[in-house]
Amino acid sequence: MSQPPHAATTPTTATTPTTSTTGPSALRPLVVQTEHLDPAAAAWLAQRCELVVCPSDDPAFPALLARAAGLAIRTYTLITPALLEAAPNLRVVARAGVGLDNVNVPACQARNVAVVSTPDANTRAVVELILALILDATRPRPTLATAIDMPAWKALRQRASAKRQLCELTLGVWGLGKIGSQVARAAQALEMPVLYHDLLEIPSAQRFGATPVSRQELCQRTDVLTIHVDGRATNRALVSAADLTQLKADALLINASRGFVLDHHALAAFLIAHPLARAMLDVHEPEPITAGNPLLGLPNATLYPHIASATALANRNMSRVVEDLWRVLAGEVPLWPAW
Numbered sequence: 001m002s003q004p005p006h007a008a009t010t011p012t013t014a015t016t017p018t019t020s021t022t023g024p025s026a027l028r029p030l031v032v033q034t035e036h037l038d039p040a041a042a043a044w045l046a047q048r049c050e051l052v053v054c055p056s057d058d059p060a061f062p063a064l065l066a067r068a069a070g071l072a073i074r075t076y077t078l079i080t081p082a083l084l085e086a087a088p089n090l091r092v093v094a095r096a097g098v099g100l101d102n103v104n105v106p107a108c109q110a111r112n113v114a115v116v117s118t119p120d121a122n123t124r125a126v127v128e129l130i131l132a133l134i135l136d137a138t139r140p141r142p143t144l145a146t147a148i149d150m151p152a153w154k155a156l157r158q159r160a161s162a163k164r165q166l167c168e169l170t171l172g173v174w175g176l177g178k179i180g181s182q183v184a185r186a187a188q189a190l191e192m193p194v195l196y197h198d199l200l201e202i203p204s205a206q207r208f209g210a211t212p213v214s215r216q217e218l219c220q221r222t223d224v225l226t227i228h229v230d231g232r233a234t235n236r237a238l239v240s241a242a243d244l245t246q247l248k249a250d251a252l253l254i255n256a257s258r259g260f261v262l263d264h265h266a267l268a269a270f271l272i273a274h275p276l277a278r279a280m281l282d283v284h285e286p287e288p289i290t291a292g293n294p295l296l297g298l299p300n301a302t303l304y305p306h307i308a309s310a311t312a313l314a315n316r317n318m319s320r321v322v323e324d325l326w327r328v329l330a331g332e333v334p335l336w337p338a339w
Contacts (some may be wrong), residue, residue, distance in 0.1 A: 003189075029069035029091075029329050034077040034290050037096060041319035045072070048326050054325065062086060070094065070325050073177040074154070075306075078285075079103040084111050089129075094325035097309070098122060100260065101231035113336035116324035122176055127182045128254055129308045130226055135282045137224075137252050138169065139163035164223075170223025173210060174239070176202050180228035184210040195222060209330040219246035225226035226254040229261055241266035250276040251315060256308045259285035268294035271301055280309050 031049040033042060034056045045051050049070070054061050056077045065071075065083070070092045079093050084107055095103055095117040108115050140160045146158070171187045172195040173180045182196045185208040196202070196310070197218040219225065219233040227248065229235050238261045247253070247270070255262055264285070271277055282304040284293070295301040309318070324334035 005321045024266045030064070030067050030089075031070040031072060031325065031329075032064050032068045033072040034061075035072075035223040036073035036315075037072060037074075037322065038316045038319035041316070041322045045322040045326060049329070060326060062328065063089075070329055072096065072101070072322060072325060077102065079108065081107045084108065084113060086304075087113075092116065092325055092328040098318075098322045099231045101328065102339060103338075109339060113333065116320070116321055116334045116336050117338065118321045119336055120318075121320070122311075123182055124181050125187055125311040125314035126179050126308040127258060128311075130165060130183050130254060133254050134166065134171075134224055134252070137278055138164065152175070167225040169193075170187060170221055172218045172225040173197070174198075174206065174218060174225065174227045175229035177228060177230065179211075179257075180226075181206055181208060181228060183228065184208045188242060188291060189243045194221055194239065215243065215327065216246055219243050220248075222251065223248065224254065227257050227261060229257050230245045231258050236260045237263045239267075241269070244270040247274075247277065249274045253277070253279045254281075256282040259283040259287065265294050268301070271295070271298050275300060278302070280304070282306055 021334065023222075028048070028050045031045060033053045040055075042051065054064055056073075067088045067089060068087055069089055070078070070089065071077070071087075072094045073097050081104060084090065084104075090113050091113075092114040093103060093108060093116075095115070097117060098119055098121060100115065100117060103115055105115055118267045121232050139162050142156050142160050166187075167190065169185070170193045173184050173194060176184060176196040176198045180196065180198075181202075183194060187194050188209045194208075195213045195218055196207070196210040197213055197215050202212065213221070224323060227239065228336055229238060233260070239255075240263055244266055254268070259281070262281070267279055271279055278300045279295070280302045281295070283292075283306055284303070288308060289296065289303065293303075295303060309315075321336075324336055
């Protein structure tokens with residue numbers, strides 16, 4: 001059963017912008033927070049607005065939506081034309097995160113509802129996860145819990161021997177945007193050769209030494225392929241069965257972008273046919289994962305619960321979207337508008 005909505009806690013901190021609202025809450029604009037925000041950010045916003053925490057699937061949400069001037073959301077609140085129709089007073093949607101896949105931006109624009117987000121707020125966190133996954137897949141690290149004799153010691157050390165170091169593996173980055181370029185930068189620091197494929201022409205200064213190649217060459221030449229494309233509709237099933245057949249038989253495929261960019265049935269078929277290959281996926285379609293996901297139970301598929309941005313710093317950075325939310329409500333120009 002959904003918990004009833006509740007008012008945000010008493011504010012304890014404040015940062016820029018400096019505009020503030022005082023007076024009874026009835027005179028303040030109503031902002032509905034549907035998903036988690038850093039407590040300090042929520043408290044900051046509650047100093048300026050009537051802030052109510054209420055998930056979008058709560059029975060109380062429709063009545064609040066009808067009065068709301070702002071919505072503070074994250075990943076799983078869908079901003080659709082129907083929702084906007086039920087929100088006649090809505091002035092701003094604030095997405096605490098990077099992508100706007102769950103926000104119908106044209107519909108918001110048509111209704112003069114501002115959309116703001118936090119570009120680059122979680123880049124470092126995602127890059128850390130990608131590096132951690134690569135190391136998990138390539139560098140065995142057995143641990144010791146008890147004393148062991150010399151034969152067992154030697155056997156354990158033998159099992160810990162990595163077949164190749166990262167400098168011997170070619171990294172392929174599909175999508176050299178904000179995150180992909182930083183993954184390439186980190187890989188270069190580890191002396192990994194890096195190839196990339198992108199629809200856009202990337203200036204050489206933003207490649208961090210990565211070499212542009214065709215889609216086919218990217219799949220054929222890389223030992224580790226990591227996907228970092230955006231959520232545009234044309235990227236649905238972007239990585240197809242034809243692409244997967246080009247991969248090396250022992251390739252590692254990582255996806256921390258969007259679940260729908262991969263054909264999961266084609267990926268399952270590839271993994272079954274190539275037991276030395278491996279996939280490590282942090283995003284899925286749909287989320288949470290359903291029983292029908294063809295990757296469940298495959299020994300060479302490792303699935304994670306969308307944790308790439310799960311660091312305290314990334315959460316604080318994403319939650320700072322409340323500052324732009326308030327800028328809109330205060331009649332100021334936001335720093336990170338969607339258009």
